[in-house]
Amino acid sequence: MRALVLRGFGDAAVEDVPDPIPGPGEVVIDVACVQPSVTECMLLAGAPVAMHDTLARRLVAGPTRFGGHEFAGVVGVVGPGVDPAWKGARVTAVETAACGRCAACRRDRPDACPSPAVLGFTGPGAFAEQVRVPAKTLVRVPAKVDAAEAAAVQPLAGAIHGHAAAGVRPGDAVLVIGAGVMGVLHVQVARHGNAGLVMATGRSPAKRDLAARAGADLVIDAADDVAAAVLEATDGIGADVVFECAGEGTFELAARCVRRGGTIVMVSVLPAGAPAPLALLRERSVALLHPRSGAGGYAPGSGAFEHALRLVERGDVDVAALISHRLAGIEALPEALAITGDKRRYGALGPAQVDVFDWDRA
Ligand SMILES: [Zn+2]
Structure with a gap:
């Protein structure tokens, strides 16, 4: 063969x-x-x-x-x-x-x-x-x-696992950072799961359009002030759950967009030695979860x-x-x-x- x-x-x-x-x-x-x-x-x-x-x-x-x-x-x-x-x-x-x-x-x-x-x-x-x-x-x-x-469907199965790992509660405000494959799939799974407000960020207009069609209520241009937009949409509280699906230095952004005591799910595969905003996570009592490997x-x-x-x-x-x-x-x-x-x-x-x-x- x-x-x-x-x-x-x-x-x-x-x-x-x-x-x-x-x-x-x-x-x-x-x-x-x-x-x-x-x-x-x-x-x-x-x-x-x-x-x-x-x-x-x-x-x-x-x-x-x-x-x-x-x-x-x-x-x-x-x-x-x-x-x-x-x-x-x-x-x-x-x-x-x-x-x-x-x-x-x-x-x-x-x-x-x-x-x-x-x-x-x-x-x-x-x-x-x-x-x-x-x-x-x-x-x-x-x-x-x-x-x-x-x-x-393999990445979709991964998104279903990630959503389950986050323990999204009914009505939770969910932010998906990145509108690539994993981001768009997480938006769709959130839409069919417990999430209330579903927010997404994306760089290109085509991807933002995809995220909107996937069911996101609010789609934010990644070039804009994402944290400000998320805070405005959540009465100044922040997202209950953030799915980090961009993997390009957006971990710190995730930590600023999540509410106190909220959860970040690290979907992206990170390079060795990737920086992490540990002080911010500690100060805001944020839980950091990783989908288990194996979709x-x-x-x-x-x-x-x-x-x-x-x-x-x-x-x-x-x-x-x-x-x-x-x-x-x-x-x-x-x-x-x-x-x-x-x-x-x-x-x-x-x-x-x-x-x-x-x-x-x-
Ligand atoms: Zn074994």
């Missing part, structure tokens, strides 16, 4: 690799649609975020496969011990699977597992014509949801994915609005990475998707 192979930072190409073979409890999925995440683009380019050091060590040993956890496809080959009914099913998959063997997993704390398998990160992912995953991570895609939408929670635990797919199926959340660039064929992966890694330059709203095959014609 054809798959993306990484030879060095910034040096990825589609090449021939052996077809994956499912082991016990595993399946191989024919990838119909896949989209890169911004984090993957940063890591592939060599940015010092998240798993950079691990990836750097792997590259010293030679070319490696990396990335591809936001995808949808059709189960092709079913491994030993897997229900054969999965064959032919339209699916996506929870990207993180706890090891099932360590002390944390044995104590029913899979979210504390120190060595979970993460699709595309700890092993080959869906930047390929076929991807091998544990059957326990599979999530069925409803008939009314197409492959492009299904490939885009679906750790498998088994596909509830957030199933909920995300139902929201899309019912038309409650519009993930298609974020899809501005669709490319045809697996060979377009490097182009999709370039677009997603520099969305501003290409005028992209969300990640560029790659349509590998049409599952309606399969």
